[in-house]
Amino acid sequence: MKHIFLDIDGTFLNPKNNEVPQSTLDAINQAIENGHCVYLCTGRPTSSMKRFFQYSLSGFVCAGGSYIKIGDSVLFEKTLSKDEIKHVQNVCDQNHCGYVLEGKEYNYNSKLGAIQFMEAMKSNSFGTTWDEVANELGMKWLDEFEDDEIFKVSFYSTEVDVIERMRKELGSKFNLAYTVKGPNEMIEVEIFSAGCNKADAIKRVVEHHNQSLDDAIGIGDSMNDYEMIQECNPGIAMGNACQEVKDIADYITKDVDQDGIEHAFKEFNLI
Template sequence: MRKTMNSNLIFFDIDGTILSHRTFTISDSTRAAIKQAQAKGNLAFLNTGRTLAEMGDDILEVGFDGGVYGCGTCIVYHGDVLYHVTISTDMIPALQQDLRNCKIEAILEGSSAIYYDKEYTNPVARQIKYDHMNRHDFTVGTWETPDISFDKFCIWPSSKDGLDAFHNKYKEMFDFIDRGGNFFEVVPRGCSKATGIAFLRKHKNISYENTYALGDSSNDLPMLEYVKHSIAMGNASERVKSMASFLTKDVDDDGVAYALRHFRLI
């Protein structure tokens, strides 16, 4: 049955919002609060920079109604893929070569797998590769994997000149999200967490007044700016805190449950 205009859409970022940066787990309080919100007829969606291939069992078992993945490149509702944008396979070889020529390290993120280059000097990229390679619930490959397919990618440039050269060539094709610390997410132009919400609002016929989003970092800004009720975690960046309509507690201090209670969603 199609939801009515009175239902609520609630969007949750993952890292730093439902998943603690300290324990790397989702608390029992957060899991229970999401379930309680759903029991009251609300729709709970992930809205994340992670692609489908980066959805671990620990996240999926929470039981969300669906998700906006890869910064709006893939939208899923109850297991059905409603929307999916991938980077053209024809441009992948040139894109990879340009990344290497500009001395930019990158992780390529798809819906079916995550792809790594042979070597990384950036410690963050190296740690991500190590963590992912040691997970049983992630499918991983290399840049040379046959039939490689990805939706977005993360980059760590070694110099401003290299970043500028790459950005100037691809700025009409991709949006570059500055995550700080010399880390950027690169997403097909026009895709964002906000466009994912707009798509689901139309698909489920949900009023703008009934939209909520919880986040903590710069890639959450589009969705927080789009919804009626924007919620910043207590551990959010100052930029996120300054524009949100409500500041909840830290992710490690039951911030999700606190926010949902505040808005009487549970």
């Protein structure tokens, strides 16, 4: 039995049309029938997972490894403390970066964060207006945040130097993940608790089943998939993956809109 972990955006979900390819769903169903376990393993917090929790899968890894659900049971959960949230907010404000607090129930955007988020997501098809995007991803405004639990924080910048300075200012309690785009393009940066990445979550899942990373297959496309691709056996990059992920992958499959998941499943005899 193999444990197969699929990133969502750009891997399971085609960002060009905001739909899951039928070939992907068929491949997953066949793999499960063949006795394998298939999980969605995403940077999205639970607040942005409403449509995905409806799929009949073996489990879900959310918020970059900060939340793990196997069947009906929560295996692991780690949220940011109030002091950690305040520290991240202060660093973002000092560096003039908008941000979103990504929570269990909703995501909470600063005003600048909403503007920069729409710029960063302009190539995706979540919607063309803020209301459409907010409905799809469970967005609210920062002043509506009260007692929701926060898994991670995302912020935005066009300057890699700013991002790296913020990495130092945030300190060792946090991990940052981002992919460098073209000049002056808005970069989304994800801030996780140290010790919470997708590879750590996958280790927790396979150990729960008394198995090892040799029994885990990871498929993804972006930098929050980096550790997962590096640790799984094999680690598979989508054809549309960023170059950093392709460079460390054991195998590169086709693009998400070219039946990439089905192709990878066939290549490794999962179906």
